[in-house]
Amino acid sequence: MSCSINIVNCLLLVFLSSSVGACNRNDNRSQIVVSVAASLTNVMTLLERSYEGHHPQVDIRLNTGGSSSLARQIVQGAPVDLFISANQAQMDRVSQSLTVESEKLLTSALVLASSRRMNPVDSLEQALQAASGQIGICEATVPCGEYAKNYLVGRGQWKEVQARLVPFKHVKQVVRALQSGNLESGFIYDTELNSPENTLQLLFRPEAELVGPIIYSAAVLDHGDSHTKGHANDFLEWLRGKEARAHFEAAGFGMLGGLR
CATH class of the missing domain: 3.40.190.10 (Periplasmic binding protein-like II)
Structure with a gap:
């Protein structure tokens, strides 16, 4: 033990x-x-x-x-x-x-997950429209936040969405905020969706080549x-x-x- x-x-x-x-x-x-x-x-x-x-x-x-x-x-x-x-x-x-x-x-991958049931979408623009309200994200000083910020910057969406972002110290805090209903969507690793306790839905999977390798x-x-x-x-x-x-x-x- x-x-x-x-x-x-x-x-x-x-x-x-x-x-x-x-x-x-x-x-x-x-x-x-x-x-x-x-x-x-x-x-x-x-x-x-x-x-x-x-x-x-x-x-x-x-x-x-x-x-x-x-x-x-x-x-x-x-x-x-x-x-x-x-x-x-x-x-x-x-x-x-x-x-x-x-x-x-x-290795792992970054996803945008939702706390409510909805069909996955094919583009970031569709995802940001479907994800009404605030969006959970790790602080940029930790890997999950760095990957998400770099992706949004690369897609030219960082400034547009920044006011909606709620930072957390690590990915498990984002997951808990989603599961508690305090947030409707958030950037997490796709491995969180495989957890036995998972109640979240995949909303959008960012292009791996734009996120960069998660190692x-x-x-x-x-x-x-x-x-x-x-x-x-x-x-x-x-x-x-x-x-x-x-x-x-x-x-x-x-x-x-x-x-x-």
Whole structure:
């Protein structure tokens, strides 16, 4: 059983350190902290449980959030062993402070989703007309918001639609706003539509060539503990295996690279 964590930035180091100590008092398993983009929450929770079932000596502690927030936590000294970012920019940000070797792991796609039933449309103009009212979008400092903004700018619609946009810190917040009925439409990853809890509808799928590649990068972080680093490397290797691939693909992610 993992000790899942949701960390307020200013208390991150204290919280993680105290949590690790609390778990260690009653648990002799080796613990690794895995920080992943919020859009990976559902599938990584499944994979965490599966891996721990195969490796009872390891306790994975999952930390999810916007990739930019996670990168900032790591740069500020958070004891993270494996980082999976929803874009390369945040991984590069970490690389400026730590020596890491990242690898491309997954792909995804951007969609405009609706909280009410309607038929998908073929153009952005039709989608913006059908999506009456405000539109949810991630902040431009996090990958999902950067992809959406770049697409709207590229289509020449950013200034026209900007007043209707409501920013959120990560994609899961956009999804929750849609599911609660607070918003009628929003830009999210298409993998959210594959969630078992999904109640949203696809409204429009932006042209992939205009959005650009959405690639998730992963890297093991070295804190000087070869034992912990070994477990983190083993977990990342397992994420490229047949069982993990099946879960990723069922969730709608594309895998980069061959099986290991």
